[in-house]
Amino acid sequence: MKLKALFWIIVYLGVYSVSLLTDLKAAGVCKGIFWILGVALTLYALALAAVSGRTLKLYAHKEPKSGFVPDKFTNIGIYSCMRHPMHLGIGLLPLGISLIYGNVGAVLASGWALAAAFWFVLAVEEPELITNYGSEYIDYMSKTPPLNFNLRCLENGLYALKSKEPIQENSKVEVKGFEAKYYDRLMDIITLGWYRKFIKEAIGDIELFKGAKVADFGAGTGRNALLMHPYIGSKGEIVGYEIGKEMKEQFLQKTKYFKNIHLAEKSILEPLNEDERFDFVFISFVLHGFTPQNREKIIKNAYKILKRGGKFVILDYGSFDIDSASFIYRFGIKFMECPLAEQFINSDLEGILKEHGFGEFEQKLYLGGKIRLLSAKKV
Numbered sequence: 001m002k003l004k005a006l007f008w009i010i011v012y013l014g015v016y017s018v019s020l021l022t023d024l025k026a027a028g029v030c031k032g033i034f035w036i037l038g039v040a041l042t043l044y045a046l047a048l049a050a051v052s053g054r055t056l057k058l059y060a061h062k063e064p065k066s067g068f069v070p071d072k073f074t075n076i077g078i079y080s081c082m083r084h085p086m087h088l089g090i091g092l093l094p095l096g097i098s099l100i101y102g103n104v105g106a107v108l109a110s111g112w113a114l115a116a117a118f119w120f121v122l123a124v125e126e127p128e129l130i131t132n133y134g135s136e137y138i139d140y141m142s143k144t145p146p147l148n149f150n151l152r153c154l155e156n157g158l159y160a161l162k163s164k165e166p167i168q169e170n171s172k173v174e175v176k177g178f179e180a181k182y183y184d185r186l187m188d189i190i191t192l193g194w195y196r197k198f199i200k201e202a203i204g205d206i207e208l209f210k211g212a213k214v215a216d217f218g219a220g221t222g223r224n225a226l227l228m229h230p231y232i233g234s235k236g237e238i239v240g241y242e243i244g245k246e247m248k249e250q251f252l253q254k255t256k257y258f259k260n261i262h263l264a265e266k267s268i269l270e271p272l273n274e275d276e277r278f279d280f281v282f283i284s285f286v287l288h289g290f291t292p293q294n295r296e297k298i299i300k301n302a303y304k305i306l307k308r309g310g311k312f313v314i315l316d317y318g319s320f321d322i323d324s325a326s327f328i329y330r331f332g333i334k335f336m337e338c339p340l341a342e343q344f345i346n347s348d349l350e351g352i353l354k355e356h357g358f359g360e361f362e363q364k365l366y367l368g369g370k371i372r373l374l375s376a377k378k379v
């Protein structure tokens with residue numbers, strides 16, 4: 001291990017010593033182009049090294065925390081699409097830094113670092129890995145390229161670090177602490193103000209009517225209740241079901257001037273007793289955060305408390321192919337969201353609702369189907 005580290009120190013010093021021999025620097029437009037390329041390449045190289053290092057730490061040890069050197073074969077994450085992401089990162093880093101620095105000599109000399117990375121892989125790493133892991137590694141070599149410059153390889157490697165089991169404990173649906181306290185503001189900031197306009201539009205699309213009684217499951221801060229209020233008027237009623245401490249406080253504060261908006265401090269997972277009381281059950285960005293079993297409990301509750309002909313209105317992720325969606329959606333769902341969200345997007349929600357007595361579905365799609373407002377009637 002120490003010898004390997006020494007090898008890389010010599011290679012890096014070799015590259016940078018060239019910059020001392022020549023002061024030929026990129027100038028004008030070239031300097032700008034070098035800088036942009038350098039930053040992009042440096043970030044890419046660092047990401048490769050970080051993702052592969054973390055992958056090895058998670059998946060390439062027989063015993064967790066059993067030291068730095070891997071002792072178990074892995075083809076998970078970034079290692080499923082290339083055999084040597086770490087060396088690619090280490091090999092590209094001098095080129096990235098030299099481009100930022102703008103020293104032409106160092107840029108040219110960086111080619112030697114890449115060559116050194118290739119030599120190191122062929123002459124040192126591969127023979128060692130074959131000795132350690134035998135036929136398993138030879139089979140892996142036949143299926144997986146040594147290097148892969150496709151950014152999807154790095155991206156999928158990143159998701160493998162995150163992937164947690166889709167169980168209730170890994171859900172983020174019970175928003176707490178800082179995130180709960182500033183929930184509305186964070187939603188507006190993260191979406192650059194888009195969410196504020198969107199939620200108004202979506203609530204307008206529910207087709208609430210004057211005098212309607214609405215149950216708001218997982219009501220949050222009360223923002224949605226306030227947006228619904230003008231549609232139901234003074235004769236209607238809104239009951240927010242909420243269990244989050246910070247959310248309940250904000251709900252009460254926001255809705256304190258409205259006599260027909262109430263808070264029910266009840267979990268939507270527990271059987272509710274208000275049989276056939278509501279015209280609408282609204283649930284916004286909550287259902288995706290539950291396991292299929294818990295979703296069924298919520299659907300049963302909605303059915304029970306709705307009047308016949310009443311509507312269960314679900315505002316949440318639509319049903320779409322995550323892998324072929326653009327990067328921003330893939331990253332949002334696979335990296336930022338809880339693992340249950342992916343399962344929800346791939347589920348047959350209408351089929352499940354049908355099994356529980358709902359029908360006459362209507363839907364409105366937003367963001368090209370990434371979000372939908374699904375209305376299901378209690379028939």
Ligand SMILES: C[S@@+](CC[C@H](N)C(=O)[O-])C[C@H]1O[C@@H](n2cnc3c(N)ncnc32)[C@H](O)[C@@H]1O
Pocket residue numbers: 173174175217218219220221223224241242243244247266267268269283284285286
């Ligand atoms: C992602 S937030 C959505 C809030 C709100 N519906 C909105 O659209 O802004 C999820 C909400 O569901 C609430 N929640 C989670 N589990 C719940 C449960 N078992 N019963 C009632 N509310 C719950 C959380 O406290 C949180 O306020």
